[in-house]
Amino acid sequence: MSAVTCLLSEDHFLCPICLDVFTAPVTIPCGHTFCKNCITQNWRINRKCKCPVCKKLFDIITELHVNIFISEMAAQFRQSTAKQTSEVSKPGEVPCDVCTGIKLKALKSCLVCLASYCEAHLERHHTVSGLKRHKLIDPLDNLEGRMCPKHNEVMELFCRTDQVCVCQLCNKSEHEGHRVVPLREEWEGRKTELGKAEGKLEQMILERQLKIQQLKQTAKLSKDAADKETADGARVFSALRQVVETSLAEVTEHIKQKQKAAEEQAEDFIKELDHEISKLRKRKSEVKQLVHSDDHLHLLQSFSSLSTFPPTKDWSKASLRQPSYEGVAARAVAQLKDTLSKGMEKLLEAELKRVQRYAVDLTLDPDTAHPKLILSDDGKQVNHSDVEKNLPDNPERFSYCVIVLSKQSFSCGRFYYEVEVKGKTKWDLGVASVSANRKGQITSSPEAGYWTLQLRNGKEYVALTDPDVVLSVKQRPQKVGVFVDYEEGLVCFFDVDTADLIYSFTGCSFTDKLHPFFSPCFNDNGDNSAPLRISAVNQTDCISHL
Structure with missing residues (x-):
């Protein structure tokens, strides 16, 4: 039917009286179609059964029957049009529970059906007499979770005594005499607390980013010291290259190992800090989304899990230890002192000056x-x-x-x-x-x-x-x-x-x-x-x- 609908224009589905898409369409004997309510009101006002289009008069028609085929075609057209004009549900918005495939943004939620509807799927609640009596509210997520499991009433109150959400009937029964406040009042207080938590999370993230900068700076200083030490050793040993090739390689490798260990320690710290920042950002995002939500119940139900910070390490005393290079070159030269007495004297004197x-x-x-x-x-x-x-x-x-x-x-x-x-x-x-x-x-x-x-x-x-x-x-x-x-x-x-x-x-x-x-x-x-x-x-x- 959708293939047929797409070939028809909007004019085919407009009532000549209300100029809107047919609602409960009926076809009168002349063949023209109107909304049932529109033609009924027209005849009641004019006091005669006359087609508003072709002006043909009819005998009194005792009953008008909905044209099922046109009604379904109009519904299909209305739904197709709604999907084109309605907004697709975005993160944080309530999606339509009936839409398949791409979910459209819900306009209303029904407390009787416990479902949320987009514009197209909400139509039946406006036209079907049994559904018109249902209570519609602004769209909310998880409607079943908002209903009192005992009384099947919307939970609009919060019991501070028992720290639970309750309905009006609960307030008059098992929670009578407790400190019960409107859901919004409790929501405002908790929202303020979460706002403070969001700020604290941001501060923790900044502290860890600063620690990363400090670690990188310390690692750079460590590398500079290693480079200087390697250069000093190379200058000393270059004059004695014929006899100290092996010793120079050992000294350089030893320094590199120390530097590598320092860099690996810095990388481990940074990786751990990045991991904590990721967790904190995720928690911050969750808290921020909750803070900006007007969903009272969802905030209160999620408060306990999101008001605490994820486990993190105390980084205030963490530091990157620079490796010691004192004694490295000295010990290497000492092993060659029989043949390198002159070079050994120079190096040991410099080593002593360093320590x-x-x-x-x-x-x-x-x-x-x-x-x-x-x-x-x-x-x-x-x-x-x-x-x-x-x-x-x-x-x-x-x-x-x-x-x-x-x-x-x-x-x-x-x-x-x-x-x-x-x-x-x-x-x-x-x-x-x-x-x-x-x-x-x-x-x-x-x-x-x-x-x-x-x-x-x-x-x-x-x-x-x-x-x-x-x-x-x-x-x-x-x-x-x-x-x-x-x-x-x-x-x-x-x-x-x-x-x-x-x-x-x-x-x-x-x-x-x-x-x-x-x-x-x-x-x-x-x-x-x-x-x-x-x-x-x-x-x-x-x-x-x-």
Whole structure:
């Protein structure tokens, strides 16, 4: 029938009286067709049965019957025209429940049929007497969900006592005496709350976008540092290319691995932040759509699920750790020191200058000092005395080993300090975990929380590991520099005067605060009476030609 309809113009379906598309068309004996109501009213007014078109008179016609064929044709035409002129349902709009294929925008919803209708499908509610009595309202989604399941009435109220939507009958029965308000009143309050939530979500998104920018900037600084380090190493090794090809490749690869790890960490953070932003944007979109909706019930029913924020990570303390490159080139050159002594001296001196940038100001903590230790008034010097002072045996104090800690402790980052050891035949230096044992005899090892370099008999230098490592030095250090990279798990000891790397503890796993520690050892009847002294770091300019 639609193929036939498309061949007919609008004039074929217009009533000559009302000039509108036929509604309940009837054909009178002369063959002309009119709306049933139009011709009936015309004859009633004129008091005779006369065709308004051809003026032919008829005997009284007792009953007019609807022309079913023309009625269906008119309905088809009306529906076709409505589809051409009606708007297609857009996201957020209520679609027609009857339309198949493309859904048109609903004009009304019927509380009896529990369905929504576009202009064309709404026609029967205007023409069929039984449907005319149905209650039509502005279009709403999910009509069945808006009806009280108990009383089959529209839920127009909200019970604040029970936090549920109710109908008028519910209010008069099981919710009598409760705090019941109109749905719109509750909707306005919740809508305000969701508006605040939308603003908070936007703020969270902006914070994460800012964090991404910070991470990218940190990653760039890390890359710049890596590029500079690689370039410095390349300039040093280029003059010794014949003998250091393998070492240069190892140094460069090590730096690249560190940089790659930093970039991967940044990418992981950024990917996680982008994922959170995606979730927050999705929630924001849902909240925004709900905020701009006039659908009271839908807002209240969706409020609980959308008023809470999706799970996110606290990014306020998140940061991208720049990898440490200190010691990389130095350790590589140390392995080739027999053939690269000149290049090694240059590189080690530059390395020492780099770590000296992390110099910290330390003072000795008298509450940790063994009773036979004497501390200077400025807290920078310690030596051993045969006389034991009467001091309280507090938990922080060493009771057997002649050790004292610094007041300062470190749980992140990098730090460096220097200690004068001139004139001594014995000493212990290093860092100790805050939780390491301080009472009784102590086994100094990384497993016990001590990373220690010691001198014995005036010439034997030992790194206390398991097993201990006896070290070879060019000359007796007069000043020892100690560098620690907490995150990298690195503890390095330098001869400050020669810039030699004496020893490095690598791959350490630090979990507690670290305290620098100092042991002048026993004075041995004056043979080892010289003190240990924390000295100021001479931070001269780095060598410019490296």
